[in-house]
Amino acid sequence: MTKGRLEAFSDGVIAILITIMVLELKIPEGADAEALRHMLPEFLTYLLSFVYLGIYWVNHHHMLHMAERINGKILWANLHLLFWLSLVPAATAWLGKSHLATLPTVVYGAVMLCPAIAYYILQNAIIAEDGPGSRLGAAVGRDYKGKVSPLLYASAIGLAFVNPWISNAIFVLVALMWLVPDPRIEQRLRG
Amino acid sequence: MTKGRLEAFSDGVIAILITIMVLELKIPEGADAEALRHMLPEFLTYLLSFVYLGIYWVNHHHMLHMAERINGKILWANLHLLFWLSLVPAATAWLGKSHLATLPTVVYGAVMLCPAIAYYILQNAIIAEDGPGSRLGAAVGRDYKGKVSPLLYASAIGLAFVNPWISNAIFVLVALMWLVPDPRIEQRLRG
Amino acid sequence: MTKGRLEAFSDGVIAILITIMVLELKIPEGADAEALRHMLPEFLTYLLSFVYLGIYWVNHHHMLHMAERINGKILWANLHLLFWLSLVPAATAWLGKSHLATLPTVVYGAVMLCPAIAYYILQNAIIAEDGPGSRLGAAVGRDYKGKVSPLLYASAIGLAFVNPWISNAIFVLVALMWLVPDPRIEQRLRG
Amino acid sequence: MTKGRLEAFSDGVIAILITIMVLELKIPEGADAEALRHMLPEFLTYLLSFVYLGIYWVNHHHMLHMAERINGKILWANLHLLFWLSLVPAATAWLGKSHLATLPTVVYGAVMLCPAIAYYILQNAIIAEDGPGSRLGAAVGRDYKGKVSPLLYASAIGLAFVNPWISNAIFVLVALMWLVPDPRIEQRLRG
Numbered sequence: 001m002t003k004g005r006l007e008a009f010s011d012g013v014i015a016i017l018i019t020i021m022v023l024e025l026k027i028p029e030g031a032d033a034e035a036l037r038h039m040l041p042e043f044l045t046y047l048l049s050f051v052y053l054g055i056y057w058v059n060h061h062h063m064l065h066m067a068e069r070i071n072g073k074i075l076w077a078n079l080h081l082l083f084w085l086s087l088v089p090a091a092t093a094w095l096g097k098s099h100l101a102t103l104p105t106v107v108y109g110a111v112m113l114c115p116a117i118a119y120y121i122l123q124n125a126i127i128a129e130d131g132p133g134s135r136l137g138a139a140v141g142r143d144y145k146g147k148v149s150p151l152l153y154a155s156a157i158g159l160a161f162v163n164p165w166i167s168n169a170i171f172v173l174v175a176l177m178w179l180v181p182d183p184r185i186e187q188r189l190r191g
Numbered sequence: 192m193t194k195g196r197l198e199a200f201s202d203g204v205i206a207i208l209i210t211i212m213v214l215e216l217k218i219p220e221g222a223d224a225e226a227l228r229h230m231l232p233e234f235l236t237y238l239l240s241f242v243y244l245g246i247y248w249v250n251h252h253h254m255l256h257m258a259e260r261i262n263g264k265i266l267w268a269n270l271h272l273l274f275w276l277s278l279v280p281a282a283t284a285w286l287g288k289s290h291l292a293t294l295p296t297v298v299y300g301a302v303m304l305c306p307a308i309a310y311y312i313l314q315n316a317i318i319a320e321d322g323p324g325s326r327l328g329a330a331v332g333r334d335y336k337g338k339v340s341p342l343l344y345a346s347a348i349g350l351a352f353v354n355p356w357i358s359n360a361i362f363v364l365v366a367l368m369w370l371v372p373d374p375r376i377e378q379r380l381r382g
Numbered sequence: 383m384t385k386g387r388l389e390a391f392s393d394g395v396i397a398i399l400i401t402i403m404v405l406e407l408k409i410p411e412g413a414d415a416e417a418l419r420h421m422l423p424e425f426l427t428y429l430l431s432f433v434y435l436g437i438y439w440v441n442h443h444h445m446l447h448m449a450e451r452i453n454g455k456i457l458w459a460n461l462h463l464l465f466w467l468s469l470v471p472a473a474t475a476w477l478g479k480s481h482l483a484t485l486p487t488v489v490y491g492a493v494m495l496c497p498a499i500a501y502y503i504l505q506n507a508i509i510a511e512d513g514p515g516s517r518l519g520a521a522v523g524r525d526y527k528g529k530v531s532p533l534l535y536a537s538a539i540g541l542a543f544v545n546p547w548i549s550n551a552i553f554v555l556v557a558l559m560w561l562v563p564d565p566r567i568e569q570r571l572r573g
Numbered sequence: 574m575t576k577g578r579l580e581a582f583s584d585g586v587i588a589i590l591i592t593i594m595v596l597e598l599k600i601p602e603g604a605d606a607e608a609l610r611h612m613l614p615e616f617l618t619y620l621l622s623f624v625y626l627g628i629y630w631v632n633h634h635h636m637l638h639m640a641e642r643i644n645g646k647i648l649w650a651n652l653h654l655l656f657w658l659s660l661v662p663a664a665t666a667w668l669g670k671s672h673l674a675t676l677p678t679v680v681y682g683a684v685m686l687c688p689a690i691a692y693y694i695l696q697n698a699i700i701a702e703d704g705p706g707s708r709l710g711a712a713v714g715r716d717y718k719g720k721v722s723p724l725l726y727a728s729a730i731g732l733a734f735v736n737p738w739i740s741n742a743i744f745v746l747v748a749l750m751w752l753v754p755d756p757r758i759e760q761r762l763r764g
Contacts, residue, residue, distance in 0.1 A: 020593075020595065087595070436649070
């Protein structure tokens with residue numbers, strides 16, 4: 001029951017965040033190809049953030065699937081994660097509007113790094129509650145993507161001061177890394 | 192469980208998209224009949240897109256009802272479908288604001304064609320996971336509407352360069368085609 | 383399953399509509415009492431529409447609680463109801479902005495009358511599907527509020543041409559009529 | 574069933590309110606540090622309101638977990654609570670925009686006091702319906718936080734006329750008080 005409501009609430013928040021970003025896609029003034037071309041950077045940052053939130057939704061889904069018990073600390077660790085994710089639309093809009101300038105890239109990187117840390121805290125809270133023999137604990141040991149992503153985000157923040165295009169390439173790279181199907185997760189879903 | 196959460200998330204996104212379009216209905220400045228008449232094209236494109244998203248919700252509902260297992264590929268194929276649907280409000284607003292100009296009609300047609308393709312990919316991912324004897328696989332064989340709609344959308348995109356009114360008439364036609372009750376779906380729901 | 387998803391989707395749409403109206407509450411420019419007083423008509427129309435959507439949510443809840451089967455016609459009758467309810471935020475904003483002028487009052491009345499008719503159609507679709515012995519069919523016979531409300535809305539539309547304040551008083555009256563607790567519904571919930 | 578739908582609807586509304594506040598975070602015009610610094614007061618009031626709504630969600634969750642029966646009065650007491658919570662985004666935006674002026678602080682305090690009273694009414698409606706031996710009734714006796722919070726909000730409203738910074742410090746203090754983990758709730762969740 002408690003777990004079901006935690007999932008439903010998280011789904012609601014992520015679903016709203018994903019769709020709220022669409023509101024930032026400003027409708028072109030004219031009706032010609034130029035107007036459409038002008039939207040391209042905003043469209044691409046929207047696509048990146050959609051994928052990014054989609055990755056969190058899929059991972060959150062797998063993580064809670066393996067959680068056995070929920071306590072008050074987990075409820076708050078989850079809200080903490082949702083808080084950082086809630087900043088994605090604003091950071092996306094700023095990045096798109098500035099056409100990938102340095103500071104908006106740094107902020108976007110921070111808005112990617114903080115949920116990664118919050119996700120880690122939430123994961124540990126669930127493993128602590130489930131105790132030894134936690135299914136999630138066993139799965140996390142093999143989770144190299146979850147360990148590499150925060151490092152890549154942190155380096156993207158630093159590299160933004162060299163050239164923000166490198167950082168944005170890293171953001172795309174991390175997203176692609178998660179999109180590649182993972183045979184172990186497939187097995188867990190089927191098993 | 193996994194299926195339930197996939198449905199809940201999709202419902203959330205579609206519910207938000209349907210209601211977010213209302214925000215694009217700009218409140219008239221004055222309080223007279225002229226102000227109201229001015230809203231008419233926006234109102235009609237809103238109505239068309241509401242029906243259009245409603246059709247996707249109903250079909251998505253029937254499709255997942257018949258799905259037996261969910262894997263990671265299905266989660267992503269579903270997010271892919273939701274991504275294209277999420278562009279409906281912006282495309283609708285542009286079409287309404289431009290009073291059915293050529294390029295906004297082409298974009299609207301593309302925003303109808305892409306989810307149709309995404310829906311097809313999702314359908315195939317579910318059938319592949321369920322294997323031979325898939326209930327969905329059997330139902331799809333008789334699904335002529337699903338096969339004809341993408342062709343009609345594609346021809347509407349081409350015809351927009353001749354006359355965008357023809358294309359918009361096709362969009363209305365496809366919507367009406369789906370609204371006509373389908374006795375076989377009724378039977379499946381009852382059976 | 384089907385019924386659960388229908389309820390969840392309807393809840394989602396109504397929850398979003400109720401909260402989207404808040405976005406129309408324009409933040410006062412200054413920080414003094416005058417700025418706050420200026421918001422009063424918008425606040426009161428927001429309150430009225432919140433109660434109005436709340437009434438629909440509670441009634442929809444009771445109605446589906448008694449429904450036994452769902453078919454495709456019911457799915458579409460429900461979407462039809464949600465379409466009319468989705469116009470409430472825009473109609474509310476126009477009414478509040480115009481300080482209760484005639485035409486916005488007429489439109490608001492129509493946006494109250496149409497969902498009442500859509501609700502009636504949905505009710506009949508459920509009763510038809512459940513057949514004789516329908517629990518909903520038995521309950522509806524005693525539902526005088528559901529029969530009186532559309533008549534009051536229709537008369538409010540007509541009286542708006544005499545004096546829109548009368549119409550708005552009727553809207554408040556209908557809302558109050560529904561807020562008075564109904565001992566029979568209580569009994570049904572407990573029984 | 575009824576309880577599940579009440580929870581789902583409340584979750585939906587709170588999830589939307591929490592994410593709608595993000596829309597008020599105006600994207601900076603420039604792309605430099607000054608632009609970011611300018612956002613700070615709005616960001617901090619957003620953070621406070623996010624925590625505030627999070628507290629309500631967690632408490633609402635615990636309260637309904639212990640409720641055994643739902644009646645029409647409870648449905649409306651819940652909508653009453655959601656109404657006051659729905660004013661949080663607007664009050665937050667006004668407070669942030671005015672940089673913590675007196676009247677916006679008073680209004681924010683009222684928007685914190687009213688849901689506390691509505692929560693109390695909802696709690697009593699549930700205890701009355703569950704009768705003697707209510708699990709919620711037993712838990713409430715030890716709920717000192719729920720009793721102290723409204724008093725602190727009321728005093729914050731009064732002190733805003735002396736110095737709004739004192740009031741805002743009180744708002745932060747109340748939020749922190751709720752964030753401190755409560756061993757008894759943990760026990761209830763585990764037991």
